[in-house]
Amino acid sequence: MQAMTLSDAEQTPVAAWGAVLSMALCVALLIASEFMPVSLLTPMAEGLGAAVGQTGQAISISGLFAVAASMIITTAAGRLNRKWVLVGMTAAMLASLVLVAAAPNFSVLMVGRALLGVSIGGFWALATAVIMRLVPAADVPRALSLMYGGQAIAAAFAAPIGSYLGGLFGWREVFWALTPLVAINLVWLVMALPSLPARQAQGLGVMIELLKRRYFLTGLVASMLSWGSAFTMFTYLRPFLERVTGADVTLLSVLLLVLGCAGFIGTWASGRFLKGNVGPLLRLPALLMGGCTLALLFLGGSAVAAGLFLALWGAMNTAMSVIWMTWMSQNADDAPEAAGSLMVAAIQASILLGAVIGGLLLDQLSITATFVGSVALAVAAVGLTGNGRRLLKPTSLSIPST
Template sequence: MTDAAAPEAAANPAAWGAVLSMALCVAMLIASEFMPVSLLTPMAEGLRATEGQTGQAISISGLFAVVASMLVTTVAGTLNRKWVLVGMTALMLVSLVLVAAAPSFAVLMIGRALLGVCIGGFWALATAVIMRLVPEGDVPKALALMYGGQAIAAAFAAPIGSYLGGLFAWREVFWALTPIVAANLVWHVVALPSLPARQRQDFRAMFGLLRRPHFLTGLIASMLSWGSAFTMFTYLRPFLERVTDVDVTMLSVLLLVLGCAGFVGTWASGRYLKGDIAPFLKLPSLLMGGCTVGLLFLGGSVVAVGLLLALWGAMNTAMSVIFMTWMSRNADDAPETAGSLMVAAVQTSILLGAVVGGWLLDGLSVQATFIGSVVLAGAALMLIGDGRRLLKPATSA
């Protein structure tokens, strides 16, 4: 850790409060970004659109997240990173209000585009900020704690959103998120220490990282892994309704099972990612792709679906910690630049997963969407191999 302020922040117990405030922000980002998954059917009906079109509400946020992640470190220049994160959280609040009040599909998409800017900006800086808040040895633990927010959102946002959407309406679900985001905005101001920019980033630094074979390979592997995951996850509700034939109550239960399993994935990744990262890199595609195959064959059984979604959910949260730990160790000399590229890669994958999955769903069937997910998982496994090619030369021995 080269930043002079980092040891001071790490020695301050309040730095863990800052990590917790970022964890809550992650929870709200994940809940806001993927809430349409649990509300896809009622949102489509309310906006007079197809389910495939409504799924593009996720892809549009992904598109703007890609652009924001590539530009944030350059546009932010020498601005204090604390206030950049505060600004991104404020933008999330604005986007939620626009989505909840949207009178048309076009306004909904504008709100989702603003959310994408927040997502891209926050995630591009998040890992680099965590590396400055805690000692190097505590980075995996802090990342797991921050991604605990992802587990919380995965555990409760989707099932609660589905349940409340059935009781009230989908707009009320988005309105319910706004006071939590407002409180998180205040927490950021209080808890985050001053984080002066280390240096101004530019596109030359990005191209420099992309010229490193191990980093480029890892970037593509992460894109395939996330692309596989979200080709399936974006259209999980139509699958459960049409193939598993569940009602709203059982749908909420299954989504709760998936989400609660995320706590296991977060705990395990924080506990066991202390040594060689290489063996862990193939696990997301291997296990999540295998679960998707299982759903294709056993989708008619509620019990089997519940077990498969539990395993999928645990691996989903672990995947984020695995790849961000890989990034922190293998691009530690340029964490903000690497973070920008990682977020751009992941959001591009989510965007393409939602778009291609929607085409397959509307044009063929939901089973075709899941088969596309399995194909991407297989490609990721072939690229990753034993994981050694994704490590920088100094750590590959």
């Protein structure tokens, strides 16, 4: 069988930075839509006549559908032009926001959030593979950093702005306010994205073939441990800051803003300095973020120290996405869509698992135990990654076409 190859023209595309920026805006809106209920949970529950805990399931349901969508999108999309698949995912986000904003009851809310999960999983699974086709290979890290800049924007500002506007106008109006932004983004994507015809089918069989590669499977597990560590800590950061740091509402808002804004530094630095082989950098996110979490256990009683370590943590949190997705683009370049599906499913699953582990440790033991659990996962990630060499693809390896 003949190995999959790309023509020289396809390997060195003319950079389409406008399309990259339109995808960055889409990322910002996806993240804002996914986590907006965190800042609006209580009024949403009251408005729908549901319990707060029950309404909180609106967050987890989108994560579950994102995992499922990321695993099946490349097979379900078949030979469809990838431009129109991404446009369809953005249209699904728009429909989701309308359903949530207009939801007369909890059931409709869950349908809307499930649709958002499909949009999240489908978009993220294809995003890196599309970026690889929009810019030359040497510019992929920079393009990824621009796209993940949208994540930094949403992380820094979506929750506080949503909370503030929700208090002024109501939670439904917050979701309605997002709809024209998504509609504009939808039009921009249609105009900016070039035609992206589907290449060789990369379905379940290719995913299985990737998982048989020891270097890829090891990297996938290491990335799951890294994200699991991050979200074991991040999900329960507020109770830590309230109980250990003694933060009131004002200080809490300042510290969270510091963490979010530091993400811009992470995306800028990763785009500027991430060059060549990314292998030696793969252990850096778990090493630095785990170290910051450990330092918070000892020095988190000081607001100044907490702010410093949260800034470092926030910068590396956004850089982590760029580092690991660059690794994927370099070491699964013969099957980027299948690899993207596996990566997104693994990340979403590890985020959910990290939140569950952290919650159990918090409820059964203490917030300190939750942070210790996060550090333990980070240590495991660093140990598995090592110097990164075992996670690199042999130069002659490629997936055969059928």
